[in-house]
Amino acid sequence: MKLSIIIPTYNEEEYLPNLLKSIESQKFKDYEVIVADANSCDSTVRIAKNYGCTVVQGGMPGVGRNNGAKIAKGEILLFLDSDLELTQSYLIEMIEEFEANELDIGITQINPISEKKRDKILHDLANWFMIAFEKIKPHGAGCYGIICKKELHEKYSGFNEKLTFGEDTDYIERIAKNNKFKVLRNPIINVSTRRLEEEGLGKLAMQYGKSTFNDLRGIRTSAEELEYEFDHFPKDPLEKEDLLAKIKKISDNHSIVKSEDLKYIDNKKLDSKKLDDKNLDNKKLELKITNNKLLNIENQKIKIFYSVCGEGMGHAVRSGVILEELTKKENKEKYDIYIFSSDRSYRYLKNKFDNVYEIGGFNTVYENNEVKNKRTLLNAIKATPNNLKENYGILFKKAREVKPNIIISDFENYSSILSKLINVPLISLDNINIITQTFIDYPPHHRQDMLKAKSIIRSYIMRPKRYIITSYFFPKIKNPDKATIYPPVIRNKIRNLEISYGEYVFVYQTSNSNKELIRILKKFNEKFIVYGFNKEGIEGNLTFRKFNEDKIYEDMSNAKAVITNGGFTLISEAIYLKKPIYSIPAIGNFEQLLNGFYVDKLGYGEMHEKINVSTLENFLNNLNKYQKNLYNVKNSDNSGIIKELKKSIEIFSKKY
Template sequence: MKLSIIIPTYNEEEYLPNILESIKRQNFKEDFEVIIADANSTDKTKEIAESYNCKIVPGGLPGIGRNNGAKVAKGELLLFLDSDSVLTNDYLNLAIKEFEERNLGIAITQIVPLEKGFINEITHEIANYMTKQISHIKPHGAGCYGILTYKSLHEKVNGFDETLDFGEDTDYIERIGKISRFKVLDKPKLLISTRRLEEEGLKNITIKYAKSTAKQMVGKKVTLDELDYSFEHSKSQKKKRIFYSLCGEGLGHAIRSGVVIKYLIDQGYDLIVFASDRAYQYLNSKFDNIYEITGFNTVYENNSVRNKKTFVYNMKDVPSDLKNNMNKMYKLAKKFKPDLIISDFEFYANLLSHIIHVPLISIDNMHVLTEAEYDSPRKYSKDRLFSEAVVHAFIQGADKTLIYSYFFPPLKDEENTRYVDPIIRDEIYKLKPRNGDHILVYQTSDSNKKLIRLLKNNPEKQFIVYGFHKDERDNNILYRAFNEEQLYNDFKDAHCVITNGGFSFITEALQLGKPILSIPVKKQFEQILNAIYIQKLGYGEHHDTINQRILDNFLDNVPEYKKNIRENYRRHIDNSETLNVLKETIEEVLNKSE
């Protein structure tokens, strides 16, 4: 027999048919066989292999699987392929012809991305170029891109080194290259899936392969743990796997999620995170495995939510957003196989949970609107009904619901719902607040022009304003674009704060003992309820609008509000209590689902 094609697999029901079909289409006249080395797949991988009349042998890590395949191989030549690759037309004929004409002992193939797009194509072109350049220095091959060799040479070097959990392909190529000739083939091309690139991101993949190549070039071995790299069946996959998805509007969800994500990673969970807009930008600068999705955005005008415009703005993109987001999340779910989904008020995670039948934990501050019993003024009844409907639409049927809150009205379902204390950034805990002269103004949007006019009419007072996305001084107003380090300093030294009704900023202000003048965005009932309780608890004031009388009255009462916060607000030294509750809830839900 001329050729044996060996493919290691683990849960590859999505990709395996593609490569087997591409092999079936080859116009290769000589005898060959296909051997699948399967690592105990739990999906339909083995059934698919059997339907294509493949031999099936036990697998494991890639090196083990390839060796097991080679042991039963009858071919003179061995071709090692990955299961997510696809052979181009006439690949086998071109590869073997060039291999034999150039009198080679081992060779690899150049690659082309299966998924089109400029980034995919340019990165694969660079990979081909670098592989060919390095091959002039020493035999090398990052990734099993069609390793072609003789079975006799495979046996002479005792196959792949099964003690290596990473770089076993490069080690194999180098050892055979020392006793024969190695080249990167010019003519045949192998189509390669970009799923690893999509899952880990270009930056992460580049760093990992650059690090591994540099070490291998000087003869050093590299491990999976060093690179934080995993195969589906490797040791790291024993960790519980979580999809964490969060609302991208504003930065409140992102800031607290940053604390939660770090904690979960430190606790040994494998995480993939989905976020949109500013939340994605914020988290992507701090963590790996952050994936961008599109989210819903609120339209603000004159410090008011415009419900009709918000509806029109979002609905025009819903069909494409729904398709693109769910396609990305579903594909990653099939690969990553999450044990649990956690949503911080993110809509698509809720849908995915129901589609793939994975338990869902909801953790946010929004669910106080629907899960608690409380009174609110009748003038807000329409806003309340609308906001409750939005919360119900975003998350349905969570297995457990955790609600961040600084006020605690009775819950409707205490068995499956509980309050947790707000998450505060560690940097806020470390601050030593003092009573400065400036008033810190923090806005969710830049639509409150009336507030700015009022601040200008108080030239004897100094205001530092965030939310208008600029660094600029206008007499007594100092505008700042968002910068965490700068915000910490402005926060700790503020005399008091003026804000909308954003939950995260309010809770951090309370932690620092800063009285709050809250002017919620009109029609946004979550902010309105936050502000109602600020006034009810004596921590500041709630007003639908602001004028000189309201500002003066608030400033006159700042000492009293400081006293109330100091005596009644339960301040913390860290987030451990809330994070421990989250971990307990995760383990409870996971144990129940097993």
């Protein structure tokens, strides 16, 4: 026999008939159906027998599947949950793709039995996630059609019966580790949304989010931890309250700290001096450093993975300054540093440092100074599976080879994923997390853009141990124990420049798509030196230049003003050089909008969402006012942020 279909059940009289009908209607007939029932008290067993199924003693969740597999006659096993429905030709498509790819184990994609758009999006995301991670961390979004050779099921002792949740993912991971696995692309299985309706999106997202996060870290999560239940009966509230009362009684009788002791501790007045926030932070940091020294971390070289976003040049420039400090001669005996980046950032850092590795990354798509979200997303989705595969081969394998103690990310998301996969602490050092970690001001009509930016940033950089933020504006921090702000990181070449005000305006653009800017600049009786359009030459009053690190410093230091988007690094350097700023943020880029907004708010120049002749003319007529405000800004060095980073490395580095 080719195929044995195994279905664990418990009180499934409502859903099982639909699944069995969908199996019965398949053109492929070389199969048997085994129902492993966990003592249902409804008509589940009778229904199974009426459809000609073999019924065996079950148990939830892995026991039933294993019991079914023990009597299976098929060379291939297909494990299904009872609330599924097979799509037309599912079995034929599944067998054909499984054998054509010479697979050992696989899983099928899912489609909700629902008309709700929300449900469709959620299941599409689950499919995308499974495919994206199939080469890195084989994963199953529930037991929705797991296909496995029977001989391998037996070799690996089937499902782990000790697990009460995530036994399907554990099963896939163990077998796929040394055998061929794939998310099948052709067969699709229909999935009930009953648990989504019963539990609600919030609770279900928490359950599966926590479980998946732990799976990526190699940790299994129990059903009890997630408050996950396998039956679908309504609960008796009186019975539940009685049970909770019993648990509380047991807990009170066996608690190390009695409730009255807790009350005493809570009410006791502490007669000690109140420390200010900075002193308290320092005490905490000193204590953690002392603890790490007791673990002999100071006697080892700390291995650092430093990963840098490849979008634009700002992340690379800032990281270059930080890395110059960390790789100085006096730090050679302290740190081994491995640098990862993409695109222009990779090339920039490769020319400056050793141990620089190229990884894949995302780039924002711009058109006429506007972010094209759909094209950016489509490009990201297309690139993600390949990036994950390639970056796994670089980041993950390098991590297994050298065992990093700490990962530092300048808004590079694959290092954030790596941190969770290998359970190595993450430090975030960037400017963009000022959006997530502080109470920022922003134009009220951009609230939706702010919320969208927050969600994207949080998905890029996931729960680091420390946020080190660099900024030229200083809003209130939400949690000072978690985050801190320092002035912008400025290159020494910028610091050493002599400031003068020539007869031209310096122009820098993040992308070369802002054609409207060029059209307007040509209307002025002013000279403009323009960077960012990737060309050389003179067009009337415009001089175009390609990026050259030495030349761009000279042009910027002698300019009378700066026109730019909202890029953080260039604005920071313009402020340091006391150059008035005319900011035109890329439409749809909230970070640039925020940077420009604070330029305007602090009186360092003007921010306009669209360029036009009158606003630019007004800006050029008020340069003296902005220069005066800029001269009140006190320039600072990079020593504070370097000290903070070194301290955080000491505190959070993992000991093997």
